[in-house]
Amino acid sequence: MTDAHRQHLRNRPRRTRRTPALRGLVRETTLSVTDLIWPVFVRDGDGIEEPIAAMPGVSRLSVDKAVEAARMAADLGIPALCLFPYTAMEDRTESCEMAWDPDNLSNRAIRAIKAAVPEIAVMTDIALDPYNANGHDGIVRDGVIVNDETVAALVRMGLAQAEAGADILGPSDMMDGRIGAIRDALESHGHSDVAIMSYSAKFASAFYGPFRDAVGASAALKGDKNTYQIDPANRDEALRMIARDLDEGADMVMVKPGMAYLDICTQVRDSFGVPTFAYQVSGEYAMLEGAARNGWLDGDKVMMESLLAFKRAGCNGILTYFAPRAARLLAG
Incomplete structure (x- = not known):
């Protein structure tokens, strides 16, 4: 070994990788149970x-089982659930009036969970697709998803959820102007403390397929959602949508999907410095879990690695179906 080589090896990065203790001391990114939001699908019935x-x-x-799930989540230290209703085709209409019914499935679930587990935050979804005979996030007129009429419906939907006790509203529809309209309505109806986590950068992705099955929207959907969700090729447009929603009163913003859009997560956090979340969507979950169940991947390891990647990209938290399992692993 030459003197020059010896001089060079004074710097040995492997020294701090040698043991778990040393690796822990220099770890740059950490994942905590408080970073997790658990999406939960609810349906009618009992037990x-x-x-x-x-x-x-x-x-x-x-709903009774969702209450049990909320108790389990709270015991695990998960801070929030996000509710998504499954609605049968026969209960859907073109005017989507069930979306703002005070006694619809989501609102019943909100009230039941907040009554039983008041310490857990309940987040909701604001979009018309679970109630729409056409499967779209907005009202359809002559084959066109109409913006302003949809926004008026979303405001009614958001107010009903706030009155049921929701802590966080999650507008996922991508209609223009809906954040400002919802924020103004919350303020004028005495719900100024209700937070909005806007799905500001929601891309027209093929990764949503399993979710649409889960909420019963796949069979209903006519056409695609390309006229209101963001083209996956567009980074700058996503940043403009973030800026718009923050200006209109969003408290937190979301990038969806997550794993294929980590570059967007980083840019949002670096550009705006606001609470930034990502949704590890159904297709991302299904890929990892399906491969793990086939023995192709180590399920726990790829799950935790994928969640850590969101934090490394700058996210404050992650909506993930893995939340309870990850929470148990984090608890040791």
């Missing part, structure tokens, strides 16, 4: 846990 074929390990839960 029901209905497996979702396209999402192995995930089930639709009746």
Whole structure:
């Protein structure tokens, strides 16, 4: 070994990788249970846990079972749930009036969970697709998803959820102007403390397929959602949508999907410095879980690695179907 080589090896990065203790001391990114939001599918009935074929390990839960899930989540230290209703085709209409019914499935679930587990935050979804006979996030007129009429409906939907006790509203529809309209309505109806986590950068992705099965929207959907969700090729447009929603009163913003859009997560956090979340969507979950169940991947390791990647990219938190399993691993 030459003197020059010896001089060079004074710097040995492997020294701090040698043991778990040393690696822990220099670790740059950490994942905590408080970074997790658990998406939960709810359905009508009692005592029901209905497996979702396209999402192995995930089930639709009746409200009583969703309350049990909320208790479990709170015991695990998970800070929030996000509710998504499954609605049968026969209950859907073109005017989507069930979306703002005070006694619809989502609102009943909000009230039941907040009554039983008040310490857990309940987040909701604001979009018309679970109630729409056409399967779209907005009202359809002559084959066109109409913006302003949809926004008026979303405002009514958001107010109903706030009155049921929701802590966080999650507008996922991508209609223009809906954040400002919802924020103004919340302020004028005495719900100024209700937070908005806007799905500001929601891309027209093929990774949503299993979710649409889970909420019963696949059979209903006519056409695609390309006229209101962002083209996956467009980074600058996503940043403009973030800026718009923050200006209109969003408290937190979301990038969806997550794993294929980590560059967007980083840019959002670096550009705006606001609470930034990502949704590890159904297709991303199904890929990892399906491969793990076939023995092609180590399920726990790829799950935790994928969640850590969101934090490394700058996210404050992640919506993930893995939340309870990850929470147990984090607890040791």
